[in-house]
Amino acid sequence: MLTLTQVKSKSTARLSGLHPVILAASAALIERCYARGIPIVITQGLRTIAEQDALYAQGRTKPGSIVTNAKGGYSYHNYGLAVDFALLLPNGSSVSWDMKLDGNGNNIADWLEVAEEGKRLGFEWGGDWTSFKDYPHLQMTFGLTLAQLRAGIQPSDSAVEAAYRIITPKQEPKEQTMEEKTLATVKVNGIKIADGLLDKGVTYVPVRVLVEALGAKVTGYDALTKTVEITCNH
Template identity: 65%
Template sequence: MLTLTQLKSKSATRLKGLHPAVRVAAQTLTEHCCQRGIPILITQGLRTVAEQNALYAQGRTVKGAIVTNARGGYSYHNYGLAVDFALLLQDGRTVSWDTGSDGNGDEIADWQEVVREAKALGFEWGGDWTSFRDYPHLQIAFGLSLAQLRGGAEPSAASVEALYQKINKEGEKQDMKTEHTAVVQVNGVKIADGMLNKGITYVPVRSLAEALGAQVRYIAATRTVEVTSSQLRGNGDE
């Protein structure tokens, strides 16, 4: 699985041009989903009016399936206030829009877990729309209509500050939930209880090493943990 830094790097170019607070919300969403064991990729961010019109033409005047009902200027993407996401599979390259998959095995669809985290951070979800359900779509409108945005309106300082406070509050909640135990198994046999913290699993080195047939020795003088495995030793006879 990719690290959080790698995950954020893969989405970085698509966050350019977003409203700064929306960009922070999207980055925080990536972090929170990673902590849940659900890697996501931001697939769309700011979209120009010309790009929006090209998407609108798809399935209408050009070949392809209809992917949007919004012409240029009629999408929150055009104002840097929306992102689209997809699930990132274990190979770190393939994306999925399977809304029913449960990659982290907690008996809740990963897609719904992402949506839940997004809503907590202030995003609206396109899957809640009635006329055209846009399941990958997330937006933060700051109380502004598209007509107001087309007229040149911008998010107020108060609404932006309120979003930052919501993000910080959710971050504090997440920090309280990051540390919890996880069962660590080797070949299907439990060897220890590990500790999950921000997407990293910590496990007692002796339990893991001995389960893999290695020996562990602690050298107090140098404060070194030495793991010795016959599989890792060089063989001078070959």
């Protein structure tokens, strides 16, 4: 079985030049899919204008079948805002575009699981398009049109921050276990009376132990009002 490091290495070359958000989302996509038993490889990332024009010519003025309707400057790939993926086969060297393949055996096509994870990360999936479906394609537009990108407009800071929050959601602080909390020695007049529990700057000590060390007594506890009665001898 391929390790996650091995799977990641297959995509390294294609991740170069991507917008930082797309890079982070692509890395997270690889990790999430691997966790579901679906190794994938990024087959296309940043594509230059010249490369886009050459791809557009395929099936038109050059041999081959038509694979894109986008000329140079008319694809989000040209701005580092899109990636294409394929399924990485167990041998680690072959890829598959079989959209019915169920390599992890959960009765759901692996391809659709990858698309689902991509959309959870904030990607738009080309398989959802109505006119020209592009099943390997994932992109983030940050609310910008291609015309705006051609004019040199960059994603706003707020749009970038919003995308990062989806990719790496803020986690609530985990409650400390008793083992993780710190014990603190509690002394009265230099003599240890108890091991206190230090939690977030507050030391907790059994009240009876403390008050008796100070010459007082616990004389009662009202369960209804949750009140401890302490009586001093002087």
